[in-house]
Every structure is written in C-alpha cells, then in structure tokens.
Amino acid sequence: MGIHEEMLEIGNxxxxxxxxxxxxxxxxxxxILQMMADEVESRKEAIKAANAADVLAAKSAxxxxxxxxxxxxxxxxxxxxxxxxxxxxxxxxxxxxxxxRWIRPNGLEIVKTxxxxxxxxxxxEARPNVTADAAGLCFKTANAxxxxxxxxxxxxxxxxxxxxxxxxQKKGLPEYAIQLVETTDRDAVRELVQLEGKVxxxxxxxxxxxxxxVVEQARVPVIKHYKGVxxxxxxxxxxxxxxxNICENAKCQRPGVCNAAETLLVHKDVAARFLPMISQRxxxxxxxxLRGDDAARAVVPSMKSATEDDWYAEYLDLILAVRVVGSVxxxxxxxxxxxxxxxxxxxxxxxxxxxxxxQDVNSAVVYVNASxxxxxxxxxxxxxxxxxxxxxxxxxxPMGLEELTTYKYVVRGSGQVRE
Amino acid sequence: MGIHEEMLEIGNxxxxxxxxxxxxxxxxxxxILQMMADEVESRKEAIKAANAADVLAAKSAxxxxxxxxxxxxxxxxxxxxxxxxxxxxxxxxxxxxxxxRWIRPNGLEIVKTxxxxxxxxxxxEARPNVTADAAGLCFKTANAxxxxxxxxxxxxxxxxxxxxxxxxQKKGLPEYAIQLVETTDRDAVRELVQLEGKVxxxxxxxxxxxxxxVVEQARVPVIKHYKGVxxxxxxxxxxxxxxxNICENAKCQRPGVCNAAETLLVHKDVAARFLPMISQRxxxxxxxxLRGDDAARAVVPSMKSATEDDWYAEYLDLILAVRVVGSVxxxxxxxxxxxxxxxxxxxxxxxxxxxxxxQDVNSAVVYVNASxxxxxxxxxxxxxxxxxxxxxxxxxxPMGLEELTTYKYVVRGSGQVRE
Numbered sequence: 001m002g003i004h005e006e007m008l009e010i011g012n013x014x015x016x017x018x019x020x021x022x023x024x025x026x027x028x029x030x031x032i033l034q035m036m037a038d039e040v041e042s043r044k045e046a047i048k049a050a051n052a053a054d055v056l057a058a059k060s061a062x063x064x065x066x067x068x069x070x071x072x073x074x075x076x077x078x079x080x081x082x083x084x085x086x087x088x089x090x091x092x093x094x095x096x097x098x099x100x101r102w103i104r105p106n107g108l109e110i111v112k113t114x115x116x117x118x119x120x121x122x123x124x125e126a127r128p129n130v131t132a133d134a135a136g137l138c139f140k141t142a143n144a145x146x147x148x149x150x151x152x153x154x155x156x157x158x159x160x161x162x163x164x165x166x167x168x169q170k171k172g173l174p175e176y177a178i179q180l181v182e183t184t185d186r187d188a189v190r191e192l193v194q195l196e197g198k199v200x201x202x203x204x205x206x207x208x209x210x211x212x213x214v215v216e217q218a219r220v221p222v223i224k225h226y227k228g229v230x231x232x233x234x235x236x237x238x239x240x241x242x243x244x245n246i247c248e249n250a251k252c253q254r255p256g257v258c259n260a261a262e263t264l265l266v267h268k269d270v271a272a273r274f275l276p277m278i279s280q281r282x283x284x285x286x287x288x289x290l291r292g293d294d295a296a297r298a299v300v301p302s303m304k305s306a307t308e309d310d311w312y313a314e315y316l317d318l319i320l321a322v323r324v325v326g327s328v329x330x331x332x333x334x335x336x337x338x339x340x341x342x343x344x345x346x347x348x349x350x351x352x353x354x355x356x357x358x359q360d361v362n363s364a365v366v367y368v369n370a371s372x373x374x375x376x377x378x379x380x381x382x383x384x385x386x387x388x389x390x391x392x393x394x395x396x397x398p399m400g401l402e403e404l405t406t407y408k409y410v411v412r413g414s415g416q417v418r419e
Numbered sequence: 420m421g422i423h424e425e426m427l428e429i430g431n432x433x434x435x436x437x438x439x440x441x442x443x444x445x446x447x448x449x450x451i452l453q454m455m456a457d458e459v460e461s462r463k464e465a466i467k468a469a470n471a472a473d474v475l476a477a478k479s480a481x482x483x484x485x486x487x488x489x490x491x492x493x494x495x496x497x498x499x500x501x502x503x504x505x506x507x508x509x510x511x512x513x514x515x516x517x518x519x520r521w522i523r524p525n526g527l528e529i530v531k532t533x534x535x536x537x538x539x540x541x542x543x544e545a546r547p548n549v550t551a552d553a554a555g556l557c558f559k560t561a562n563a564x565x566x567x568x569x570x571x572x573x574x575x576x577x578x579x580x581x582x583x584x585x586x587x588q589k590k591g592l593p594e595y596a597i598q599l600v601e602t603t604d605r606d607a608v609r610e611l612v613q614l615e616g617k618v619x620x621x622x623x624x625x626x627x628x629x630x631x632x633v634v635e636q637a638r639v640p641v642i643k644h645y646k647g648v649x650x651x652x653x654x655x656x657x658x659x660x661x662x663x664n665i666c667e668n669a670k671c672q673r674p675g676v677c678n679a680a681e682t683l684l685v686h687k688d689v690a691a692r693f694l695p696m697i698s699q700r701x702x703x704x705x706x707x708x709l710r711g712d713d714a715a716r717a718v719v720p721s722m723k724s725a726t727e728d729d730w731y732a733e734y735l736d737l738i739l740a741v742r743v744v745g746s747v748x749x750x751x752x753x754x755x756x757x758x759x760x761x762x763x764x765x766x767x768x769x770x771x772x773x774x775x776x777x778q779d780v781n782s783a784v785v786y787v788n789a790s791x792x793x794x795x796x797x798x799x800x801x802x803x804x805x806x807x808x809x810x811x812x813x814x815x816x817p818m819g820l821e822e823l824t825t826y827k828y829v830v831r832g833s834g835q836v837r838e
Contacts, residue, residue, distance in 0.1 A: 019755075022778055104800055108789060117811055118781070200811045221640065221812050242834040249836030336438075358829045359441055362537070370527060370832030379837065380828075381523055392536055392619045393640050393813040397828050409799075409816050410777045413789030415661040417668035418798065 006183060007191035011198030013176035014119040014144040020174040021116065021142040026093040029140060032171045033089035036139075037082040039167025040132065043159065044078050050159035051128065058126070058152045071126045071153055081132040081160070084384070088136040091383045094402045095142050109412045114405045116142040118200040121192050122386075123214055125206040126150030131160045134203075135178045137386045139168075141404040146199065148181040148189060150206075158182065193218040203387050203399075208314075223399070225364075225390035227314040228258030228342040230372040233331040233357065235348030236269040242369065243347040244277050247320075249371040250345070252286045256316045258388060259343050259375040263311060263321040265331045268295065271324045275299040278322070288318045295324035311338040328353040332360040339363065341390040343372040343397075364389060364396035425602060426610035430617030432595035433538040433563040439593040440535065440561040445512035448559060451590045452508035455558075456501040458586025459551065459579065463497050469578035470547065477545070477571045490545045490572055500551040500579070503803070507555040510802040513821045514561050528831045533824045535561040537619040540611050541805075542633055544625040545569030550579045553622075554597045556805045558587075560823040565618065567600040567608060569625075577601065612637040622806050622818075627733075642818070644783075644809035646733040647677030647761040649791040652750040652776065654767030655688040661788065662766040663696050666739075668790040669764070671705045675735045677807065678762050678794040682730065682740040684750045687714065690743045694718040697741070707737045714743035730757040747772040751779040758782065760809040762791040762816075783808065783815040 001009075024032075040047070051073040058068055099112040120143045122134045131147055138145035149157045161180040165173065181188050193202050193214055202222045204214040211224050232250055234243045250261035266274055275292075279300045282288040290296075291310050292303035303322065310321040311334070325331045328346070335344050345367035346357040358366045365375045375398060377385025382400025389395045395403035420428075443451075459466070470492040477487055518531040539562045541553045550566055557564035568576045580599040584592065600607050612621050612633055621641045623633040630643050651669055653662045669680035685693055694711075698719045701707040709715075710729050711722035722741065729740040730753070744750045747765070754763050764786035765776040777785045784794045794817060796804025801819025808814045814822035 019779065102800065104798070108793060110799060221810075223812075239834070245834060245836055253837055360438065363827065365828040365830060368829070368831045370830055370835045371837055373837035374527060374830065374835070379523070380529060381521065391640075392825050393642075396826060406811050407815060408782065409784040410787070411784060411789055411793065412787045415658070415664060416789045416793070417664055418672055418790055418792035 003183065003185045003187045004191050007181075007188060007195060008198070010146055010179055010181065011119070011195040014146055014179060015198055017174040017176040018116065018118045018142075018144040021144060021177055024142060024172070028172060029093065029142070030089040032168045032173050033085050033136060033140065035167040035171045036136070036164045037085035037089075037167070039163040040078060040082045040085065040160065043163040044075065047078055047156065047159040047163065048073060050155040054153055054155045063152065067126065071128065071156070073128055073156060077129060081129060084133055085136045088140050088384055091140065091401060093140065094405050099407055106416050107414060108416055111410045111412075112407050113410050114402075115408050117404060117406050119144045119146065119198060120404065121146040121148065121199045121202045123148050123189055123193070123202060123204040123206070123210065124150065125210060126152040128153045128156040128160060130205060131157045131180075132164065133384070134386060135161070135164050137384055137401060137404060139173070139177060141401050143404055144177050144179075146179050146181060146192065148192060151184045154182065154184070189214065190217045193220060193222070196220055205387050221394075223387070223389050223391055223395055225258065225340070225342060225388050227340050228260070229263065229312065229314050229338065229340040230259060230261045230342055231263045231265055231335050231339060231344040232261050232372065233265040233325075233328070233335070233344070233346045234267060234270060234274055235328060235346055235350060235353045236267040237350035237353060238267075238270060238347040239349060240270065240274050240277060243274065244281055246345065246347055246369075246371045247278060248281055248286060250373055251282060251288055251320050252318065253373060255318050258314075259372050260316070261320070261372050262313060262315055263323065263338070265323050265325050265334060266296070267328075268324050268326055271295065272299055275322070279303070282320060286318065288320050290320055290322055292322040293324060296322045314340070328356045332357060336360070336362050342388070343367065343375040345370060345372050422602065422604045422606045423610050426600075426607060426614060427617070429565055429598055429600065430538070430614040433565055433598060434617055436593040436595040437535065437537045437561075437563040440563060440596055443561060443591070445514075447591060448512065448561070449508040451587045451592050452504050452555060452559065454590045455555070455583045455586040456504040456508075458582040459497060459501045459504065462578065462582045463494065466497055466575065466578040466582065467492060469574040473572055473574045482571065486545065490547065490575070492547055492575060496548060500548060503552055504555045507559050507803055510559065510820060512559065513824050518826055525835050526833060527835055530829045530831075531826050532829050533821075534827050536823060536825050538563045538565065538617060539823065540565040540567065540618045540621045542567050542608055542612070542621060542623040542625075542629065543569065544629060545571040547572045547575040547579060549624060550576045550599075551583065552803070553805060554580070554583050556803055556820060556823060558592075558596060560820050562823055563596050563598075565598050565600060565611065567611060570603050573601065573603070608633065609636045612639060612641070615639055624806050640813075642806070642808050642810055642814055644677065644759070644761060644807050646759050647679070648682065648731065648733050648757065648759040649678060649680045649761055650682045650684055650754050650758060650763040651680050651791065652684040652744075652747070652754070652763070652765045653686060653689060653693055654747060654765055654769060654772045655686040656769035656772060657686075657689060657766040658768060659689065659693050659696060662693065663700055665764065665766055665788075665790045666697060667700055667705060669792055670701060670707055670739050671737065672792060674737050678791050679735070680739070680791055681732060681734055682742065682757070684742050684744050684753055685715070686747075686750075687743050687745055690714065691718055694741070698722070701739060705737065707739050709739055709741055711741040712743060715741045733759070747775045751776060755779070755781050761807070762786065762794040764789060764791050
C-alpha cells in the first residue's frame with residue numbers, strides 16, 4: 001500500500017467514526033474520557049518506557065536540550081495528561097445546542113444547531129502532551145481526530161494513543177475515532193492535508209516553518225497562527241506604573257510563548273519619562289535586551305539600534321523592540337503593518353484612544369490596560385485550548401471546545417412548499 | 420504594469436479602504452446605500468446603453484439564449500437593483516454588536532465583538548445584477564469588495580459600479596471600497612485569489628467549473644458550494660399527500676436552481692403506493708423524466724433505468740432520480756455518499772426517523788416535512804443573500820449579512836498581569 005492509499009484509508013476510517021460519534025450522548029462521552037484518563041494512569045510505566053526510548057534516540061541524534069525537555073514525560077506530566085482529560089469531561093458539551101431559533105411567517109421553524117466539524121487533523125511537533133490534549137478535545141466535541149506528531153515522539157505517542165483507545169473502548173469509543181499516523185514517510189503530511197472530502201480541517205501546531213509547510217500543501221481548510229508578534233502601546237494618557245508592570249509581565253513572565261510581547265510602542269509625550277523606567281526595570285533587573293529606534297535611543301542611549309527586521313521579529317526571547325510613535329493612530333498603523341494579528345494591548349486612560357485602538361487594530365485579541373499574556377483558552381475561561389488562530393474566518397484567538405464545532409440548520413415544517 | 424502588480428494594487432487599495440470603512444456608522448452606511456440606489460436609478464439609461472453593447476456582442480459571439488437573458492438588463496431589473504440596495508440599507512447592521520461578554524474572576528471583561536471580515540473578492544459570471552447585490556451587502560458589513568464578473572458583462576458592470584461609486588461618494592463612500600477588476604487578462608482571477616494578507620476571503624458564484632477553477636488556484640479561504648444535489652426522502656411514516664406536494668414543489672417549481680431536488684428516496688414499505696402517485700403527478704402532469712432503480716421500476720415500469728451517475732447528478736432540469744431504500748439509515752447513507760451537503764428533506768411523521776435523519780445527514784440545511792426550495796437568504800428571513808455555502812467552516816447554508824462578518828475579542832482590564 002502506497003502512502004496515498006494509506007492516508008486515504010485513515011481518512012475513510014475517520015469519516016466512518018465521525019458518523020458513529022454523532023450518536024454518543026454527552027454522558028457517554030464523559031465516561032469515555034474518564035476511562036481514557038484512568039488508562040493513561042494505569043499505563044504510566046509503559047508510557048514512560050516508550051518515552052525513554054524516544055528521549056534516548058533524540059539525545060544521541062543531538063536534539064537541543066529545550067526540545068528534549070518538551071519531549072520528556074515525567075510522572076507529573078503524565079498525571080497532567082490524565083487530569084486534562086478529566087477536566088475536559090467536566091466541561092459543558094457544546095454539541096447539539098441551539099445557537100439560535102426562529103419561526104418564519106409560513107410556520108417553518110429554523111434552528112441553527114451546533115454540530116461537530118467532522119474530521120480534524122492535528123499536525124504537531126515532538127510534544128507528546130499534545131497527543132492526549134488534542135485527542136480529548138476533539139473527542140469531546142464528537143470529532144474524529146487524526147494525529148500526526150513529530151517523529152521523535154513516535155514511541156511515546158503510540159503508547160499514549162494505545163492507552164486512550166483501549167481505555168475509551170471499554171466504554172464504547174468508536175474504533176477509529178482517534179487515529180495516530182505511525183508512518184515516518186515524509187509525504188504523509190502532504191497526503192493528509194489534501195484529503196478533500198475526508199479531512200474537514202487541519203490544525204497545525206508548532207513553529208512557523210511547520211505551519212507554512214502545511215499551508216503550502218493543504219487543499220483543505222487550515223486554522224492556524226504563524227507567529228505572535230504582540231505589541232504593547234503606551235499612550236500619552238497611560239498610567240505609567242501600570243504600563244511598566246504590564247510590559248514586564250508581557251515580556252518577561254514567559255518570553256518563549258506566542259502571546260509574549262515583542263515590541264513596545266511609546267507615545268512621544270511620555271517617552272522621556274517612560275523609557276528610563278523600562279530601561280531600569282526590563283533592561284536592568286530583567287536582563288532584557290532593548291532595541292530602539294532613533295527617538296528611543298535619544299532618551300536611552302544604551303539601547304541597541306533597531307533595524308526594520310526588528311519590527312517583524314518574534315524573538316521568543318528576552319529581547320524587546322522599542323519605538324516612539326506620534327499618536328495612537330501611528331501605533332495602530334505600525335501594528336497592522338508589522339504585527340501578526342495575534343494580541344495587542346493599549347495602556348491608556350483615554351476613552352478616545354482606547355476606542356481608536358480597539359476598533360482599528362486588526363488582531364484576534366485587542367487588550368485595554370492588560371497584559372497580552374492572557375490570550376489563552378484557560379485564561380479566557382474556555383477550560384482548555386486546542387490552539388490559537390490569527391485567521392479571519394471560523395475561529396479567532398484562543399480555540400476551545402466551541403471552536404471545534406460548526407453548525408447546521410434544522411428546519412421543521414408541516415408540509416410547507418415555496419410559493 | 421503586469422497583471423500581478425495590477426492585482427496587488429487593487430488589493431492594497433482594498434485593504435486601505437477596509438480601514439476607512441471601520442469608521443462609518445450604521446446611519447452613514449445606510450445613507451450611502453440610499454444614494455447608491457438613487458444614482459443607479461438616475462443613470463438607468465447609461466446602464467442600459469452599456470448593457471446593450473454587452474448583449475449585442477454576446478449575441479454575435481453566439482451566447483446561448485438563457486445566458487443572454489441573464490445578461491440582459493431591463494428597466495424592471497435595474498429597478499430591482501435599486502430596491503435591493505434600499506432593502507439592504509434597511510437591514511440591521513451586525514457590525515459592532517457584542518456576540519457574547521463575560522467577566523473573568525480577575526476582573527478582565529472579555530467581549531466577543533462582531534467585526535467585518537476585511538476584504539472580500541467576488542468572482543462571478545455574466546450576471547450584472549450580482550454586481551449591485553454583492554457590492555451592497557459587502558458595503559453594509561463594512562467590507563471592501565473586489566468584483567470580478569464575467570467578461571461578457573464588463574460594460575454593464577462598469578456602468579453599475581460607476582453609479583454605485585459616484586452615488587456613494589456623495590455621502591462619503593471611501594474611494595476604493597468597491598472595486599471592479601476591469602482587465603480581461605485571464606490571469607487576473609489567479610492573481611486575485613492568491614493575494615494572501617490582502618484578500619481575506621473569496622466567494623465564487625456560478626457553475627461548478629468556475630468554482631473548481633477558483634478553488635484550485637486559491638491560496639486564500641474560499642466559501643462556496645459546488646452544486647446542489649438535494650434529496651427528498653419519503654419515509655414509511657410519511658403523509659403521502661404532503662410528500663407528493665413537496666416533491667412537486669422541490670422538483671418542478673424552479674428546476675434550474677441549486678435547492679431544487681434531484682433525487683427522490685422512497686422507503687420500501689410505501690413505494691408501491693407512492694411511486695404511482697409520483698409517476699402520475701410528476702411524470703405525467705409535470706413532464707418530469709423519472710429515472711429509477713430496479714425496485715422503483717418494478718412498481719413503475721415506464722421509468723427509465725438509473726445508472727450510478729444519476730445518483731451524483733445535478734440535473735438542473737425536469738429529471739428526477741428515484742431509488743427505493745430499506746430504512747431511514749439507508750437514506751442517510753445514500754445522501755451522505757452521493758449528495759452535495761446542500762439541502763435534504765425527510766417527509767415523515769415518526770419522531771425517531773426525523774431524529775436519525777436530522778442528526779446524521781451531513782448537510783448545511785436539513786428539513787423535516789418541508790421543501791428544499793426554502794434554502795435561500797430571503798426565505799430564511801436574512802433579508803438578502805450573498806450566496807450559499809456547503810462548506811463546514813465559518814458559514815453554512817444561506818449567507819446573509821452576519822455571514823459576511825467575523826469577530827474579535829476586546830478585553831478590558833485595569834492593569835491585570837498574568838500570574
């Protein structure tokens with residue numbers, strides 16, 4: 001069997017499973033999630049053994065320590081997987097709920113009903129925790145899932161998926177509701193993302209390179225974010241103490257994530273007061289490398305000089321680009337030009353400036369007087385997150401259970417025909 | 420300037436216009452729509468003259484009469500365009516409304532806010548009425564629109580767009596909010612649908628060939644339906660009189676449209692009673708050609724024999740494929756296999772059969788005891804329609820104003836940082 005036929009078979013099995021999933025009640029799905037969690041726990045040693053083989057191979061292949069850390073499963077990480085599955089079982093099931101309902105003058109009742117998307121493919125890197133998280137969220141929303149993780153985590157993923165399937169099947173999980181692509185054939189991803197009519201959406205999770213490769217090859221819809229170039233704009237009417245705390249949080253609390261701030265924009269009227277505060281707290285205490293434009297460096301000459309590339313950069317590191325702007329409109333223009341439509345924040349007490357910023361910034365999440373670090377399914381109260389979207393259609397920002405559903409119209413009549 | 424640069428310039432102008440459109444109030448937009456309508460009326464003679472040139476050229480090029488009819492603008496059709504624009508000005512503006520709102524324990528207020536999509540490209544055939552309709556709906560939702568109609572309608576479209584722009588600009592329509600692609604370069608469509616970061620979504624309207632060509636070339640999201648292979652399933656528990664009326668309406672009232680029925684599925688327990696009724700009313704009075712499977716022909720031997728291709732066919736004509744099925748589940752399986760995910764109806768008094776059908780049929784609109792012909796923005800009460808989607812994501816079924824919007828999160832705090 002060639003790779004095309006192999007992926008097609010996986011796709012066909014997923015479509016069949018998606019039909020079976022429609023018939024599971026919320027109660028049934030929740031008990032299946034509980035059994036999955038139990039089985040992950042009871043197979044902890046087997047999962048750790050499989051993971052140890054992956055880690056050993058990765059180390060001898062020279063994988064970077066940060067990557068090895070993400071690959072490694074400990075008792076507490078396996079415990080978190082099980083807890084994640086139990087948490088998802090406790091969330092409200094969006095499937096089957098009525099989004100809106102109206103009755104037409106001719107008596108037709110139209111109900112816009114929330115339904116699963118169908119078949120979801122998740123393409124990700126060597127992070128085995130994604131396997132359990134994504135499988136749990138897709139299953140809860142009655143979607144069949146096809147998982148393709150990084151090859152360096154294959155043994156770990158096989159052990160985890162085996163636990164999920166065997167545990168779930170004790171309570172009636174459809175056999176092919178959760179499938180792992182086990183081949184290491186490099187063409188597998190291309191075949192998978194071209195399965196029109198089988199795969200309804202692809203969600204790639206990982207670095208920009210992985211996501212661009214998926215988008216380049218895909219013939220089915222992709223929901224994604226390439227990167228997070230998030231901005232903090234400190235307005236002329238900002239509380240500078242608040243602004244300083246938010247800048248520190250957005251840049252330093254966890255610099256390696258997509259909702260960390262990468263660029264600071266400061267209104268010219270407060271630059272002379274605020275930039276020395278930034279230099280002291282972020283540049284000094286927090287060891288952040290500051291890269292400023294000429295106006296910023298005129299205030300804090302110790303800053304490095306920013307180049308055009310800095311405005312586009314997602315550093316994922318303790319580096320911050322700094323620019324002085326003439327107005328909130330200039331800040332908006334900078335963000336819409338250089339940003340990634342992810343998360344951007346204005347620090348201002350001015351309702352006018354807030355209004356311009358929230359209306360004109362073309363991003364999935366726009367903040368007023370808060371840190372960009374809140375763009376996260378958990379922080380939004382969604383209970384869980386399958387990813388973050390910077391796309392315009394279907395889902396934007398943190399994606400929880402609802403974002404894994406779509407709708408259909410169910411129209412009930414009593415013999416109505418069109419005039 | 421090459422075609423790439425030409426389309427890129429159109430895209431850049433649309434992006435700029437989309438920013439300006441964000442600032443227009445609903446009242447302002449409505450007065451602009453009124454002025455567009457007035458100008459279409461006052462330029463009626465110029466529009467008719469331009470159209471006459473298109474019609475003359477089309478006729479001498481041998482265009483089919485049905486196509487020439489669609490191309491031709493009469494006084495009443497121009498009046499309908501103006502009325503359509505006024506109707507849209509009277510519809511509720513979805514932009515800026517709050518879809519949902521909640522407050523987190525840390526005090527953050529999260530508002531999911533309806534916003535325009537941004538820039539929409541409409542690719543369509545030689546039907547000049549689409550020009551005014553699509554421009555009006557996109558403008559009402561504060562989207563910049565790029566129109567690319569069939570080349571046979573170019574003079575008509577230029578005259579209509581000129582009226583829309585000049586009329587609208589009297590009240591502040593942004594200069595490039597409505598753009599018509601005037602080049603006849605065949606590469607224009609390909610360039611347009613690959614303008615990532617400029618064009619947010621493409622909506623092709625026309626035959627399956629046009630839509631497949633757009634999808635094949637697109638690098639930006641496309642919302643579409645390829646075709647409408649709609650089914651009526653007459654269950655064992657059907658009121659056969661109701662079923663007969665609905666079949667006649669769905670097949671015969673307007674056979675050339677996408678929500679007309681193409682296939683009739685009949686439960687075996689009622690086939691012997693129902694198929695002779697169908698043969699008499701549809702086959703006889705309505706002159707519908709019936710193409711049945713063996714079981715159907717055993718009841719009505721005068722039916723032609725259906726082939727496998729008939730189950731996939733969108734006849735758009737007075738032809739109906741007929742199949743006898745063993746159960747509602749068999750009907751569902753047929754529809755999900757051969758159908759187009761558009762509109763399908765069950766005729767049944769049985770709550771169990773209704774439940775299986777509405778849950779399992781994987782279509783945008785699923786009917787119970789009603790004609791499939793109601794899949795239409797006007798019939799749904801949306802006031803207008805930009806098209807119909809059989810996709811899974813973003814919009815399904817009839818697309819009105821709301822479906823031309825997306826959302827962003829506006830999050831308001833008082834200095835919150837993440838723990």
